Amino acid sequence: MNRKRNGLKLRFACVAKELLPLVLACGSQIQKVFAFASGIFSFLFRTCPGNIRACLLGRKKIAVTLFFLPIAFTHFFVTLSAQEIDSLLSQQQRLVTIPDDSVAVLSSPQTQKSDIDAPIHYEALDFDNDIKNGILYLTDNAVVKYQEMEIRAGKIQVNQQERVLIAEALPETIYVALDSTLADVEKDSFTVKFSQYPVLKDGQQEITGERMVYNFDSQKGIIEKGRAELDGGYFTGTQIKRVDKKVLNVTSGTYTTCKEEHPHFHFWARRMKMIMSERIIAKPIVLYISKIPIAYLPFAMFPTKSGRKSGVLIPRYGESSTEGKFLKGLGYYWAINDYLDAKTTADYYDQSGWLFRGGLNYNKRYSYSGRISGSWTRKNFTTGRVERRW
Known part of the structure; x- marks a missing residue:
């Protein structure tokens, strides 16, 4: 009995010694299961009672099949796994090639270098730089260029820390009547003449105003008392907000196709939204001939794009x-x-x-x-x- 038990243990140890490398060489879980099952089948065949094994061995075809099937089955999956591993390694070698005498550096997307901001170009006849507060003052024929945008004005103030620009007209002459007294001057009886009003130009879009505020990062701006030409028409606004390159929001604005400084007719609206080369949406809207109101509409849309499109x-x-x-x-x-x-x-x-x-x-x-x-x-x-x- 002890001899049989020792022989059984010896056979199990031999089969396990053969089985373990095959199982570990397999790549996927399915291959490992098949390899393990094949090894167990081989172990049972080798350790079954002698009379049963002799019966099976008596039939040569069955014996050969049962003996070589587990080995062939396991060899097939191990070979397949090895081919997959070689294929993956070759792909990685093609994707990652490190030259000799070099060091590979791994970096996450968060630590990769961001795009470099476009430079800001300044021009003016007079410069003054406040280094402590990070403010640059440009006076007389001041020009600031950033990407495709250009702003011209008599005075431009650039906050380099907040990346905000303020443009204003340049006061030139103060007129006071010859018979005016100091008291009259204090009562604002004098007039000031301005020149070099701010002009914002971005592509084909050009807007003139009395004062402008522009943010370089968001590329949004506010123009006070602005005037511009849009697709053959002219519009003005007490305040014009530049949402992006194609959209403008106008407060208390007018629109007309008359080129005169004081147009013969115009449309007035409390609020207008202008989409370049598409349409103008206004509400409420009043038609004026000269200074006389003629018609009123709670809402109107003006198409500015050529072609068939509904609108006023x-x-x-x-x-x-x-x-x-x-x-x-x-x-x-x-x-x-x-x-x-x-x-x-x-x-x-x-x-x-x-x-x-x-x-x-x-x-x-x-x-x-x-x-x-x-x-x-x-x-x-x-x-x-x-x-x-x-």
């Missing part, structure tokens, strides 16, 4: 020898769909009053097209008499 139509101002001053083309365009649109307009003449027009267009290529239109006015253009006429 901007009128055109002019003068005629027969009609006097007139305002043509005020109305609304509605792009209903790709085949249908509608437009209503109103013209105003000093001599004859209002002329209202309306039209509906429909057009489907290669199928049909047409137009329905009408107008109403109080003037007969044939006789020249003022009367209702359709």
Whole structure:
């Protein structure tokens, strides 16, 4: 009995000695399970009773299969694992190549070097640098350039620590009446003439104002009493906030297509949002002819982009020898769909009053097209008499 037990222990030790390296050489958990199962099967076969083993060995095909199957099965998985390991190592060697006599440095994304800020370029006839507070003062023809943005003004103050710029006009001359006394001067009877008003230019966008504040980091700014040209129109604002390169928020602003300093007509709105090359959104809005309010709308949208787009139509101002001053083309365009649109307009003449027009267009290529239109006015253009006429 002891001999049998010792022989069983010896056989188990031999099988374990063969099994352990195979199991450890396997890469994945599944391969290890198969290798371990194959080894156990081999152990049971070698340690089974002699009569059963002799019966199995009596059949040569079964014996050979049972003897070599565990070894072949385990060898297949070990070979597969080795191929995977070699493949992974070759990929890592291709991805990470360290030259001779070099040191590899590992760094996390948080510690990697960030992008270098664009330099700020300064120009002026007079410089004054407050090193203690980190403020740079530029006077007379001052210019600051940062990336694609450029600001010109008579006076520019740059806080280098907070990265904030303040631009103002330059006072030139103080006018005082010759017969004014000191008391009159103290009562603000004198006037000051300014020049070199701040101008912000960014790409095709150019805004002029009396005072500007600009943040280099956020690229946002505030312009006080600003004026600018936008897609063929002109707008002003008590305060203009530059949200980004394409969006401006205007407080107490006006918009017109008249080029005159004092336009013949304009739209006034308490708040306006201007999206460059797209549209202007305003509310509430009032139409003025000269200084007289003519019409009121709680909300309006002006398309500034060419093409078919719904929105308010901007009128055109002019003068005629027969009609006097007139305002043509005020109305609304509605792009209903790709085949249908509608437009209503109103013209105003000093001599004859209002002329209202309306039209509906429909057009489907290669199928049909047409137009329905009408107008109403109080003037007969044939006789020249003022009367209702359709």
